[in-house]
Amino acid sequence: MKTKLIAPSLLSADFGNLQRDIEMLNRSHADWIHVDVMDGRYVPNISFGFPIMKTVQKHTQKFVDVHLMIVEPEKYVEEFIDQGADLVSVHYEACTHLHRTIELIQNRGAKAGVVLNPASPVLLLEDIIEQVDLVLLMSVNPGFGGQKFIENTYKKIAETKDLILSNNSTALIEVDGGVNLENAAKLFAAGADVLVAGNAVFSSEVPEKTIELLKI
Ligand code: DX5
């Protein structure tokens, strides 16, 4: 997979005009579409689930990046893949049997990512880094769009990069939360491969232009 990718988060889209917003992303330089699923239990917010996946699958050919912020994600990963997810990321903190869940995702034919919350150290991934296709570093506490970026993420990107290199892993590094035009270039330079952006894209005057600028 190529790097320096932008994954706009649908969480900040206009759900009254979801098809329009997805079509805008189709025309744009967005590489992936980031789908934030929240259950009101793992995180203190409820977003959406399968009906929105259906709309996403119907209207885009882009790579669909599903971020599960739910308890017991192993119960649902296969259905998300059947509904069009190309990559499914599960939280380290939400998985009792992470290795098994990663295998479940990959055996169903999708890429598998593991997510770390801001307070979870990178070294937790030492024994799973060889298996995963992606590490998603949360740069805000999960649950809401439009929060302030946590600066400690830069250190975690460097640590993740080291872990990947020392294990000959091919995992990509994705950063999620508070990404904007001020920090995007710095995050790519620090070693991020994929940046999620919700608020920065959808609250901007010309979202397509913003997506382009996030890559510079
Ligand atoms: C937060 C989500 C993020 C969020 C990012 O729980 O995982 O993907 O939508 O939104 P911004 O870019 O607005 O911080």
Ligand code: ZN
């Ligand atoms: Zn997300």
